[in-house]
Amino acid sequence: MKPGKRLTVPILSSFLCALALILSACGSTTSTPTSVTKADDSKQIFRYPVVGDVATLDPALVEDTDSNFPIQSIYTGLVTLDSKLQVKPQLAESYNVSSDQMTYTFKLRSGLKFSDGSPLTAKDVIYSINRTVLPATKSDVSYYLQLLKDFDKVNAGTLPTLIDDSLSAPDDNTVVIKISQPAAYFLQALSYPTSYVVNQKLVERYGPQWTDHLDEGAGSGPFKVASYSHSKGIELVANDTYYGKKPGLKKLSIPFFTDQAAMYRAYQSKQLDYTPVPPENLETERSNKQFRELSQLSISYLAMNYLAKPFDNIKIRQAFALALNKDIIVKTAVRGAYTATNHMIPQGMPGYDLELKGPDGTTSTKGNPDKAKTLLAEGLKEEGLSSLPPITLTYYAKNPGFKKAIDQAQQQWQDNLGVTVTVNSVARAELLKLESATKNNAGPLQMWQANWTADYPDPQDWLSTFYQKGTDYNQFNYGQNNSTAATEQQAVQDELVKADVESDNAARLKLYNDAEQKTINDVGWLPLWQLKAQSLTQSNVHGFNLNSQQQLPPDDWSDVYITQ
Template sequence: MQRHTISRMLLLSSLLCLFALLVTACASGAPQSSSNNSTKALADKQIFRYPIGSSDFGTLDPALASLNIDINAIEMVFTGLVAIKGDGSVVDQMAASHSISSDGLTYTFTLKPNLKFSDGTPLTAHDIVWSINRALSPATKSPTASYLEPIKDWEKMVTGKINTLIGDSLIAKDDNTVVIVLGHPAAYFLTPFAIVTALTVNKKLLDKYGNTWTDHLQEGAGAGPFMVQSYDHNKGLSLVPNPNYYGPKPKLQKVELLRSGDINTTYKTYQTGQLDYAAVPTVQLASAEKRNDYHSSPALAIVFIAMNYLAKPFDNIKIRQALALAVNKDLIAQNVLHGSVIPTNHLMPEGVPGYDKNLTGPAGVASTKGDQEKAKQLLQEGMKEAGYSSISQLPLLKLAYFGDDSDFTNVVAVLAQQWQSVLGITVQTNAQNSDVIVQQIMNTTGNPGPLQMWQSEIGNYADPQGWLSFNFAKGAAFNTMNYGQNKSSDAAAQQAVQDELQKADVNLDPQARMRQYNEAEQKLVNDVGWLPLYQAATQALINPKLQNFTLQPLDVVAPDDWSNIYFVK
């Protein structure tokens, strides 16, 4: 969970554990081992100490969160109409029930009775509708607003053409009934709707504190199973059970989300007994696997290199293909990451419905080892097309990556070496703080900078729409690579792929829809929309006394499921 998964694999991630998040049809990881003494520990021992890494949270605003570690905390404090469980199913949350019209366009939610924020003030349909509307307001600048794209007049709202959707497609029919109208059928709608963007926040805090409202979360910010006791930006976040939670109450009496240093420091701290969870550094994997507190799970998360179509020479497809095929992903997975990940050419992880086992890499190369001779050929063809007579004429290539990720620091070194040895291209590598690089990634949308190439990890929900359309469709919030949003000679072909994605999104025939996504994914891979490296996995140590806290591909604990997690003596 210390991976820098953007968005979520639900799945996604899943993060992105998503992102990773994550965020399914996959089985959960190894079951939490039981203590020899199954007697529940006393209340003063029900304190879960969880590491969040070197940095403070990026944000605790549901509308602004995109990193898994932020989302994990937010989903303990805030809830929405529906929620995603660890197995990927969507369940009613603040809604007691919901119905969908025969044409698939109108969703009606009946609320559970007597909902309250954690400070005891009533929570009604009007609060829910207001929160969703706020997330879609251009003034909020939500990076995940596109999760809610199916909502009628979404585009008009996010572009500022209209000021509100309240009374239009977001309707509080009365205090206990929410009606949401879609602009097009979307069989997947409830899954992204369950994600962090649409969670309900307490309007009075925003009215009182404005942009600093998340520094005052202890004043009744949400309605989740936990409430904020204190927040110290230098130390972390302390949560306690919400006495006004409408569901089963948590058995844990406190959750401390603590700043813990990098993965190696966190791992050592766990071994001293000061933490109850720690991700395993890959160099420690062989020894960790022998421990009885070791757990692992595949993650619905893809780690990749992104290349900006608006930054030369990445506007040329063959140069992009050359960089992709020069990389031996098997070597990275086995020699650098010690077999802890799965090398892949896919943009969707295995475990997502519609996963195409027959997909190939760029230029029809099936192997995840790449094809170094083909890479050299494509580089020469691409440079000729782009007007470069020699490698020395190429612009200086810069790769930004998360500097506090020691594992990926080693991956970057190998990538740079492979590009140099195979293609003769020198790539300058730049380590960045996580908060800096995330902001730079978002700022690259529609621009030739600030980034040319960068490391990223995406986790999302278990539907192809959340992996393909969400990241590559026209206007998609996470199309930071500017696929189809450029003036290259291939832009028209890219836009045709975007049209295919749009058709798949509204197709209610499940089989035909999956075929459309498969065809689009292959074209995206050929265009090197991403340079996928591997499907991530989670390896962690978990305090054996902690019961029912298991790793899973979705990296999610549903709000009501916190009532099943506790310590034994």
């Protein structure tokens, strides 16, 4: 999702455990030993920490993983992703698609209610989706709905609403959605919280502060808000109006913490039921039966501005990429907590390409210093330069491991290329602002840190989101530059357009694989590692297994409970 997901800060991603599609958990707690007894209702409380205060509890605005955890518990949408990342109906009982693949008709479950007991109808669904798109909502993630017919007109303010246009409710139990082009990933995108249903009366009664009043009946998820303190945390209780399988827990407590170390200490003193494991404690905890290590659909990488000298030259970008030994960086800077990678699409995602090569044509993540030196010399000659201009790498330093990784990258660029790179550490909010300002400009950023975590399980979320012409996240100006490689980049952009509308899944994955290889050759990203989540879960907690989207499907809360 976006920084935090929207160019996710790595520390946030590591706070959430993901059920890997490719790995199995250590210390799994999914089954109940015959010798233990389920605790009584007063003990059915699960305490899960996040970095607080959360950025938002508005599903139209959520961009980060910590905010997404309570949002996924409070609200639901037409569809969701199950434990295997397959789309399944949620508020919808069923759906069908027109022959031209551009009209989706959803039939809602009967008797749907908000957590205050008021009816939830098709009009609430289309109100909520339309609200996300309206300019007044100021959603930075409304683009997940950009497939909606006339999205661009409403988002630009030239059309007042999508209701009775691409969104309609013929009756209380039917939602009709029209999209602008066939897209195999539409339902996956619809699973993102931007389409989740909110209670219109709360939004209209309280305006921008409506999420401070969620205890008045906000959503339709398995839990409802009992209290929300911006300084302490969120207290949720089981929603007795929930239409699906009721939660096994009576309370879900989400206390706010400042960092992993504080969470870890609280867990050790039995104040929490779950905690991420700080890197410095990994080796100690690996033998703990409560320890889990799970692969995440999240990549940390460095980005280069194609409009900024010297990174407008492909050979210089390739030189910087091949000068890094990612294996050494991962082993020493982050203590082996992650997996070195050359990929954009992470392992475990549909479309992961086992055959993908780095810019030197090999699968090695050890770098290639000799080739890097040759490429740098050739790039300098092409640019008519005897040396590189000053280079600055901007990054967010909240994560100590990433600071060490940047230090090592600096040293490897110095040792292997003779290049001095200056680093600039800024606050997370400032980095996001600088990234947005870099789109279509030679500055303010030249090279910077970023991270991306899957919003939905489709390669479109990794490739088209970043590399298509005009997208908000093409902040490195791929294809929108005057370099000698611009024509090839624009051909890749055309290939992504074709992939997005291709109905044959095998054919579209092949197109995405080809586009990924070309963008890696071009150093669209300089991938560093794929994240893994290391965590501890108390042994009396059963059934708590997030999927690799870092979500627990709503009905799966019925499997989570506490034993004595």
